Amino acid sequence: MDKIALRDKFSSEYAKYYQVNLFEKEGFIRKNCSNCNNNFWTSDNSRLTCPEQPCEQYGFIGNSSLKKLDYAESWMAIEKYFVNHGHASVSRYPVVARWRPDLYFTIASIVNFQRIEGGKVSFEFPENPLIVPQMCLRFNDIENVGISGKHFTSFVMIGQHCVANNTGYWKDKCIELDYGLLTQVFGIPKKEIVFKEDVWIGYGAFGYSLEYFVRGLELGNAVFTEF
Ligand SMILES: [Zn+2]
Numbered sequence: 656m657d658k659i660a661l662r663d664k665f666s667s668e669y670a671k672y673y674q675v676n677l678f679e680k681e682g683f684i685r686k687n688c689s690n691c692n693n694n695f696w697t698s699d700n701s702r703l704t705c706p707e708q709p710c711e712q713y714g715f716i717g718n719s720s721l722k723k724l725d726y727a728e729s730w731m732a733i734e735k736y737f738v739n740h741g742h743a744s745v746s747r748y749p750v751v752a753r754w755r756p757d758l759y760f761t762i763a764s765i766v767n768f769q770r771i772e773g774g775k776v777s778f779e780f781p782e783n784p785l786i787v788p789q790m791c792l793r794f795n796d797i798e799n800v801g802i803s804g805k806h807f808t809s810f811v812m813i814g815q816h817c818v819a820n821n822t823g824y825w826k827d828k829c830i831e832l833d834y835g836l837l838t839q840v841f842g843i844p845k846k847e848i849v850f851k852e853d854v855w856i857g858y859g860a861f862g863y864s865l866e867y868f869v870r871g872l873e874l875g876n877a878v879f880t881e882f
Contacts (some may be wrong), residue, residue: 764814
């Protein structure tokens with residue numbers, strides 16, 4: 656099953672997979688993009704299109720009313736918030752992928768915790784829940800770097816990882832925490848936050864995900880690898 660078919664499957668049962676408690680509590684409603692047919696959740700009744708390009712262009716350049724944070728301040732604000740909410744802050748891992756024989760470089764924070772042996776993957780988390788400021792290297796967009804203004808060969812992915820056992824949590828709390836970060840720490844107005852229904856397929860696991868956008872920019876992707 657390809658990604659689009661899988662997303663259609665999850666979206667056909669959206670109440671089971673995507674409808675987290677926060678949506679009801681905060682009055683987010685489900686809509687279907689009039690341009691591309693993607694499904695999304697918003698508290699803005701007048702919104703017609705999904706928050707992803709090409710349906711929405713960046714709306715923050717030269718037009719920000721929020722407090723400016725530099726690179727390090729952003730990480731420190733996020734770290735403080737998650738540590739205050741019971742997460743361990745873990746140092747970043749090497750950019751060379753140690754335990755993924757199919758990868759040279761760490762392309763996402765989840766790679767830190769995957770252990771592959773004999774083609775089978777297991778996960779090894781040093782803490783639960785945790786956050787990690789992981790430097791990632793990706794070279795698949797290299798020809799666009801310096802041209803599009805939005806492609807890079809490296810970036811820091813702030814990984815929020817949690818196993819839903821007795822010390823961890825699952826989607827309701829995850830989205831509540833992420834929403835709290837956006838609204839309380841960054842002061843982003845609720846109306847500007849849009850969650851898009853999506854799927855994630857990784858090594859040995861897959862699941863549904865809620866990508867969240869503000870003014871056309873993806874700020875995070877909450878992935879729930881239930882399968
Ligand atoms: Zn759209």
